[in-house]
Amino acid sequence: MTKFKTLLPTSTAGSLPKPSWLAEPEKLWSPWKLQDEALNEGKQDALRVALQEQVHANIDIVSDGEQTRQHFVTTFIEHLTGVDFEKRKTVKIRDRYDASVPTVVGAVSREKPVFVESAKFLRQQTDRPIKWALPGPMTMIDTLYDDHFKSREKLAWEFAKILNQEAKELEAAGVDIIQFDEPAFNVFFDEVNDWGIACLERAIEGLKCETAVHICYGYGIKANTDWKKTLGSEWRQYEQAFPKLQQSNLDIISLECHNSHVPMDLIELIRGKKVMVGAIDVASNLIETPEQVANTLRKALKFVDADKLYPSTNCGMAPLSREIARGKLKALSAGAAIVRNELKLTLA
Template sequence: MKTLLPTSTAGSLPKPAWLAQPEALWSPWKLQGEELVDGKHDALRVSLQEQQQAGIDIVSDGEQTRQHFVTTFIEHLSGVDFENRKTVKIRNRYEASVPTVVAAVARPKPVFVDDARFLRKQTKQPIKWALPGPMTMIDTLYDDHYKSREKLAWEFAKLLNQEAKDLEAAGVDIIQFDEPAFNVFFDEVNEWGVACLERAIEGLKCETAVHICYGYGIKANTDWKKTLGSEWRQYETVFPKLQKSNIDIISLECHGSRVPVELLELIRGKKVMVGAIDVATNTIETPEEVASTLREALKFVDADKLYPCTNCGMAPLSRVVARKKLSALNAGAQIVRKELLA
């Protein structure tokens, strides 16, 4: 029987301290060579077990084998020079030193497929795999070749589609594309961003998702959120186009944010991963707080289409906090499940 309100995470989970520096993004690996390969697989197993113990229904790799949700994919492409770095402003918010596109981009071989196969062997539960979306990829690079954000995004969409097809063949049930850039570049999203995303999912038979959030709980993001006023209505600009798209699931941020929940009406008919866990705070939600967020969402999302989730990735949090937040997500979902089945 299909689980009602199946829980999942948006993506990243904290890495063990023996693998990488905790509570940091872009944290360097502490192991090398074969030890690093083994260490990543061990971390993936631990992450899976922590999700299972917390009662998460749709599990993931917790992004244990990658340093960053965007750059790790880009590192495996040709045409990108990581030595020749430039400083750019990411999502109009914070500066970062990023690699440069110096020639036509290509994907010489699969990037995450071995890791996905490894995860598939560890569990019979549905698994979700996150990839960076085309628009978020172009926003994390300096382009010295195509000289066009749109052209580069279409090239990335083709490469992502190749990777997604290989992940599907490896047994992944849901492929998610992370597109925080959809909350910033509204004109581009509507002109070509959603179309690019549809190119990335072309021909897939597994379920597809797009994750659009307000970012990790890092200072640049929390400072930006303070400028957004009493209501965060960014979703209003992109939801109508996404509602008409071929994407199956839309993953978004609800709890602890100022997103008016009625905006969910704009994607009525889609499956929705409702962020019911705030990743920008160490405060652990109570099961009742999670349940309250889900009940509000149920006014605009049919129960068989609602997937309780985290607002965003949890890499910058401590493992203890992340574990407790996942347990709260499960407990809150159970409360609402019982109410729906009563």
């Protein structure tokens, strides 16, 4: 298992904004502006830029900023057999908003690696620990229309096997943390506990690198912010999945904290796990002050040991401007540094 030298190692939850020459900025699902070999070079250049932004902001655990993919779920699915992207249906994603999605028309399989070459490229660019995000099985099935298995659970188990194949090759490519994005865990509570967590454990089977599950309240898009307004003064969704996740084989649980109505004491339910604490609000253009970040981390430290706390963003930042995302990265790093110094003084 990976040992990180830095106390409170910082990271992002996922995406960073793409450069305007690669895709339309501040927009999800934005189509590529380049094609063929120019697109491959453009993705690598954007990855370099995203990495440099993280290094410049003193982020400890770096990622590709998801520069090489159009969408955090569908880009993976595009590379699988058994899914027809021409045959589309409108479904309600996470019981929140309608989207036109591809259809599962037969057995699903992964004929070749999806992100492994990009992960190798990132590994060549940096000596820092790297994290790679994959969609979780439940979030994958929620982003499709199933016309073959006719069972969310059966399809999820098939995806778990495929994800495990990809994860093992990512680990061999030098990835230190593999993160599975499961925003669906905050919605389908019965399924999460009946088979969702077990399915995720199938996806991490045999891995020696660290594994994480990222559960948030979604990107800062209108459909998600409108939904949040209906959740009342306390958001207790994590309470449903945390007890079983605490018993799972996953190493790290990633959650949304800053500017949310999540009671911080829910972290007690995952005591013993490493916790990626979202200390940056991705649904706001206001750049946090380092002290605001530090304050979120201090609250979290009441419920998680310092050596298990990983400061992060609430979710991905693809819909934000590059300038704002840059400022938020720097605030995250500076806020973590404040608390890190306080802890060192306490331990001295």
